[in-house]
Amino acid sequence: MNRPQIFVLVFICLTGYLTKSVAQIRKEQTELIDRYLSVQQQSIGFNGTVMIAGNDSIVYRRSIGKASLELDVRFSPDPVFRIASITKQFTAMLVVLAAEEGKLALGDQLRKYYPQLGQSDWGNITVRQLLIHTSGLPHNEGIADYWQKISFLPLSDQQATDEVFKLKLLSVPGAKTQYSSPGYFILASILEKIYHQSYGDILREKITAPLRMDHTGVCTATAIINGMVSPYHQLADRLITAPHRDYALMKGSGNLYSTASDLLKWNMALNGSGHFNKTVTDQIFAIQNAQQVNGRNESYGYGWFLRRSSSRERDFNFTGGGTYGCSAISGYYPNANISVVILSNVSTLPVGEMQSGIESIVFGDRFDIPVVRNAVKLEPLQLYKLQGTYTADNGHQLAIFLRGDQLYAKMGQNPFFELYASDSTVFFGKKVPVQVEFEKDSNDTIKGLTASFKGQLVHFVKNK
Structure with a gap:
C-alpha cells in the first residue's frame, strides 16, 4: 500500500471515529446538557422538550417544566x-x-x-x-x-x-x-x-x-x-x-x-x-x-x-x-x-x-455553564436616568428605555429585550446573553456604557 492510500485510509477511519463519538454522546456530555437545561429553566424560564438524535437513533431526550401550570401536570413522554x-x-x-x-x-x-x-x-x-x-x-x-x-x-x-x-x-x-x-x-x-x-x-x-x-x-x-x-x-x-x-x-x-x-x-x-x-x-x-x-x-x-x-x-x-x-x-x-x-x-x-x-x-467544545444571576430592585428614578440612545464607534445604536418599571434595550432592527440590574450600574439580559455596564462622570451623569456579548466588548457613548 503506497503512502497516499495509507493517508486516505487513516482519514476515513478518523472521520468515522469522530462522527460516531459525536453522534453517540458520552455520559459526561449528557450530564452537562442536563445541567445546562436546569440552569436555563432557572435563568430564562425554559419549559419544554429537548431531543437529540445521532445516526438515526435518539441519544438524548428530556422534558423540563410543566405541560400545564394550571393543573400542575408534567410533560408526557412525547408532548405535542x-x-x-x-x-x-x-x-x-x-x-x-x-x-x-x-x-x-x-x-x-x-x-x-x-x-x-x-x-x-x-x-x-x-x-x-x-x-x-x-x-x-x-x-x-x-x-x-x-x-x-x-x-x-x-x-x-x-x-x-x-x-x-x-x-x-x-x-x-x-x-x-x-x-x-x-x-x-x-x-x-x-x-x-x-x-x-x-x-x-x-x-x-x-x-x-x-x-x-x-x-x-x-x-x-x-x-x-x-x-x-x-x-x-x-x-x-x-x-x-x-x-x-x-x-x-x-x-x-x-x-x-x-x-x-x-x-x-x-x-x-x-x-x-x-x-x-x-x-x-x-x-x-x-x-x-x-x-x-x-x-x-x-x-x-x-x-x-x-x-x-x-x-x-x-x-x-x-x-x-x-x-x-x-x-x-x-x-x-x-x-x-x-x-x-x-x-x-x-x-x-x-x-x-x-x-x-x-x-x-x-461537539466537545469548551463550554461554561451560564451562571444564574439574581436581579436587584432599583428605584424608578435610577432607571429613568439610564434611558437614551447610545452610539458605538462603528455607528451602531443601542436604545435604552423604560416601560413601566422594566428597563429594555434595542439594537437597530432587532427585537427589544429586558435588562435586569445586578447593581446600580450593571445590568444583564436573560433572553439575550449580554451584560451592560453604565458609566458615570464626576457629576453622576450617565455618559456611556460598555456592552459585553459573546466575549466581545463594545463601547457606546450616550447621545446628547
Whole structure:
C-alpha cells in the first residue's frame, strides 16, 4: 500500500471515529446538557422538550417544566407543541414535490392561479420568489390592524386571502429580500388549488402518513388536539396565559403542531433515508437566497436556513419558530448525522441561543455553564436616568428605555429585550446573553456604557 492510500485510509477511519463519538454522546456530555437545561429553566424560564438524535437513533431526550401550570401536570413522554414557522419546511417540500409531479412550475407567476391580479406587480410574483422571500410581500405586520384586531379573528379562507391581497408590496418582485409569512399562506393556497384538497389533507397524504408522523397536523382555534400542551407567554419576568391568535392567516406559514420525535423522523427522512427523491432534497438544501432573510446571516434554501461552516461537520440546516405559546427550533447537521429539536410552550424564549449551547456540548467544545444571576430592585428614578440612545464607534445604536418599571434595550432592527440590574450600574439580559455596564462622570451623569456579548466588548457613548 503506497503512502497516499495509507493517508486516505487513516482519514476515513478518523472521520468515522469522530462522527460516531459525536453522534453517540458520552455520559459526561449528557450530564452537562442536563445541567445546562436546569440552569436555563432557572435563568430564562425554559419549559419544554429537548431531543437529540445521532445516526438515526435518539441519544438524548428530556422534558423540563410543566405541560400545564394550571393543573400542575408534567410533560408526557412525547408532548405535542405548536411549531410556528417550522411549518414553512413542510410547505416548501409540498411545493417542490408538486413541481416534480408537474402540478406547477417554480417559475409560475401568481396571475396563473389568480387571474384577477392581471398585469400588476402582484401578478408578476413567482412561486420561487414566495419560497425564498423575494416576492416584495411584507411580513404579517403589513396587514392593517394585524396585531390589534385581524390576528384574533376566525376569518374564512376567502376573507384571509382578501386580507393578504390588500398588502402593499415593499419592492418590485425579485428585487429585494423581505421575510414574509403571508407569502407562504399564498403557497399553501396554491397547493389547495392544484390538488383540490385542503392543506392539511395534502400534508397528510404526501408527508405525515407515509413517514408515520402520527402527532403532526394542522392547528385550528377550536380543535382539541390530544397531548397538546398549554400555551404561555413570557412578559418581562413573569408568565401569563398566551394571548389568542387565530390560525386563519397562518396557513402554510405557522399553523402546524408536532412532537420532537415526529420532527426527528422528518429530519431523518430529508437527510439520506431515501424516502424523498434526491433531486427534491437537493433543491430544498441548495442555497437559493444568499441575502439576509429575517435578519439572519445564514443563507436560505426552500423553507430552511442553511449555515455553511469552515468545519463541514458544523454545517447546519434549520428553521426556528415563534408565536404566542411557542418557541421552537429544529435542525440537522448533515455531515455529522445529528438532529436537534427544541420545543417550548412558552413564547419569546431564546431557543436559538440554547441550540448554540447544546451544539458546543455535543461537539466537545469548551463550554461554561451560564451562571444564574439574581436581579436587584432599583428605584424608578435610577432607571429613568439610564434611558437614551447610545452610539458605538462603528455607528451602531443601542436604545435604552423604560416601560413601566422594566428597563429594555434595542439594537437597530432587532427585537427589544429586558435588562435586569445586578447593581446600580450593571445590568444583564436573560433572553439575550449580554451584560451592560453604565458609566458615570464626576457629576453622576450617565455618559456611556460598555456592552459585553459573546466575549466581545463594545463601547457606546450616550447621545446628547
